[in-house]
Amino acid sequence: MIVVTAPTAQIGGRVLEILLEQAPDEKLRVIARDPAKLADSVRDRVEVVTGSHGDAETVDRAFAGADAVFWLVPPDPRAPSLEAVYTEFTRAAAKAFTAHGVGHVVGVSAVGRGTPVAERAGHVTASLAMDDLIAETGVAYRALANPSFMDNLLRQVIPIREHGVFTDIVDADRAAPLAATRDIAAVAAGLLLDRSWTGTGEVPVLGPEDLSPNDMARIMSDVLGRPIRYQRQSIDDFRAAFLCRGGSEAMAQGLIDMMWAKDAGLDTGVARTPETESPTTFREWCAEVLAPAVGG
Template identity: 45%
Template sequence: MIVTTTPTGQIGRRLVARLLAQDEQLRVIVRDAARLDGAIRDRVQIVEGSHDDPVVLDKALAGADALFWLVPPNPTAPSAAEHYLAFARAGAAAIARNGTPHVVGVTSAGHDFEGSAGVLSAAFRMDSELAASGAPYRALSLPFYMENLLGQLDAIRDEGAFYLTCAADQPLASIATRDIAEHAADLLTDRSWTGQENVPVFGPDRLTPDEMAAVIGEELGRPVSYRRITMDDFASMLRSRGASDQAVQDMTEMFAAQDNGIYDADWATAKIAATDFRTWCREVLRPSALGDDDR
């Protein structure tokens, strides 16, 4: 029995589909079972609630062979660290109580980065808590998600541009969420592994934001440029949307760490995923941007 958290999220729903295609027995933790596709509801055991709740976790982990762990985002949390640690402490305690034999978590690349990295540092603290449970643990350590660009579809369509705080001429490691799900599924179903490790997983490209823009433009058949925004302008944008001072700090520290190469050291040991940026643009971004998304 494999237990999965966040089964309706970008990664979780792909993971559930992949595991069901392999005829694995699944138990999912979901806040609202109505959000699950009907065909999935009929094929999984459902534990309704949040996975920072010890009662929910104990119900879900009873007799489980493996757990997929992902902390859902909460921009209204007092701080990223408090948010991640609340989930991680509840999870680690439940894993220890139930003797869960294998745990696969979603985290960030760059564990050896020196200095504060905001949200990414919070993810690293989560890993430490889960490892302290004593369970065999694999931390899928990931760079920039390609799917983050889907949040800028309006700007890509209407302005022919996308915006980040990263240097235009420095490579930005990236990963497609479908590849995260694939690697998680492999670990959850193999289970021959022991011990605790960080497992960086990167896409095959080393593109700069300028090069990403060129690929997007070629796939959409129209010019697209990358426009770097300053950290001050980014912080001002967050504040204009109601973000707290702590949330602004968490986000700006994360993007500053990306600009300072937090992912770079992990290239040496990263497992290279299948989906390159051009393929992702053709199969995911282009259909979304042109309104023919049938994924």
């Protein structure tokens, strides 16, 4: 039995699709706040536990009889602290892993452990603390150590479409790895189906190349057939915009600290090897994912 959390989210949803495709005989259970968001074809093939996977009673029901769990904490831009989003949200699940003898857990986390800036990296620091909490349970655990997601650009489809611009607060010429969420999901599904691994560790998913925002703009311009430029946003403007959308000060500062750490080399501390390189190039992702979204 494999339990998938966040099955309607970008990564969790793709993990579930892969498991259904590749292991039709595997028993699957999902935790969903709103099961109606699951496709009918999915609901017919999985067991659904309704609720939040941050809730003790929900995970207690969901993890009973589970061999493996895919763990992904949901974003919470209004949370009062980073600890509330990561370690506090995960605490009930960590207890349930032990109580129900769950053998293997695969979690979505971040690259950067061991770098000089990892302790001041906002969301990444909190994510690594979550990994430590899960590892302390004694479960076999693999943390998917991810850099920034290509798919984050989908949040900026409107300014890309209407103004030919995307923004961030990192240096325009800082090259760093990027990963497609579909590749992250594929690695997660492979680990969940294998389950021959033991102990705890990280599995970096680094994409095939390092790119700067200016590099990304050139590729986007080529694929979309129109000029796209990167505009570096000031920290004050970023904070104001985030708070205006209803986000909390703690979450805004967590993002600012994370992006500062990325500028300081957080994502470049792991070597790209055949084991850490994931296949989707940014050009492929732009053609297959971004272009249809912008065109739509």
